[in-house]
Ligand code: ADP
Ligand code: ASP
């Protein structure tokens with residue numbers, strides 16, 4: 001659709017009724033500039049966290065389906081309030097939930113994936129000259145059950161809609177001025193990046209930079225939708241533009257990411273024979289557990305130790321499965337560690353540059369950091385380290401690569 005703008009406002013941006021009124025004014029002025037507007041919103045402030053706490057006051061282990069019914073209510077509050085604020089400013093507007101816009105997803109509750117967006121309803125509303133406000137983070141599966149897309153998933157709702165309707169761009173409004181070289185709340189002198197590639201941001205987001213939901217960057221790249229990340233409070237700053245790679249050959253560190261919410265599982269003395277890894281990881285896959293770093297040590301003749309990491313919130317499920325696996329194959333025991341974090345440096349081509357890895361490891365050595373695990377890809381080097389040293393290490397590595405300049 002021509003002249004279509006998709007905007008997304010995060011939780012802080014709609015964190016109070018005053019903030020909602022400000023956002024409404026901004027949307028209306030954009031509309032009066034002649035744009036068709038679809039606006040995706042998150043739940044107000046820390047609503048989603050409060051809903052999670054509420055659930056756990058009732059049941060320590062609620063079913064994922066009921067969690068989704070609960071969590072999706074947060075966004076329903078903010079879309080209706082925003083629509084009311086826009087009504088008052090005299091523009092035609094309608095709020096729609098995920099199911100109402102036809103946001104189809106897989107059935108994996110709490111981390112469903114969007115399978116398609118049925119755009120008929122939205123197009124009809126836009127044709128009636130309405131501003132369309134859409135609840136982020138939620139959809140509907142084949143059984144007409146409400147699903148959610150994983151924490152931070154409203155970004156992905158916005159990009160999916162932008163891609164479905166072939167929007168010119170998707171603007172993500174948040175509480176920082178753009179994508180920085182590191183989380184500005186941890187590294188005070190982190191610098192805002194004016195332009196960065198999908199590939200680099202995808203890596204940063206996947207490695208713990210919470211500014212964008214990783215899947216949103218993946219979709220934006222796939223459908224070639226330019227993404228703009230900018231502040232909903234500071235209108236002067238133009239934010240960060242995320243588009244295709246331009247400088248593939250430059251081997252420089254673009255950013256540092258830290259994921260503090262990591263769980264590590266080690267299965268000790270697993271019998272050394274073909275099919276063992278297959279059995280373990282297929283059991284974990286069947287439980288929808290996302291595995292990250294994997295290490296296998298062959299330390300004694302007939303047995304191995306296998307370690308892997310998972311997101312903190314999947315640790316318990318992963319442990320249950322690992323224990324069953326250990327029992328089935330006769331491994332000695334299962335251990336876990338919640339006190340680890342993953343620190344990564346990201347930049348196109350960096351792994352091919354030995355000077356970069358050497359400087360990274362030297363900086364960690366100077367801090368007395370003991371590295372548990374290392375993993376690399378074309379554009380990143382990640383290490384697992386003790387959580388209590390992680391922020392200090394992030395700041396030191398940021399300095400070592402002169403990202404503060
Ligand atoms: P929203 O509610 O708008 O979606 P989020 O809290 O999900 O906002 O994302 C914004 C936050 O992401 C920032 O407040 C910042 O602390 C964090 N963040 C982490 N890494 C980065 C980074 N590299 N650049 C910018 N922000 C980052
Ligand atoms: N409200 C959801 C969350 O807090 C989705 C989002 O903000 O993107 O995770």
Ligand code: MG
Nearest residue numbers: 010152210211
């Ligand atoms: Mg977010």
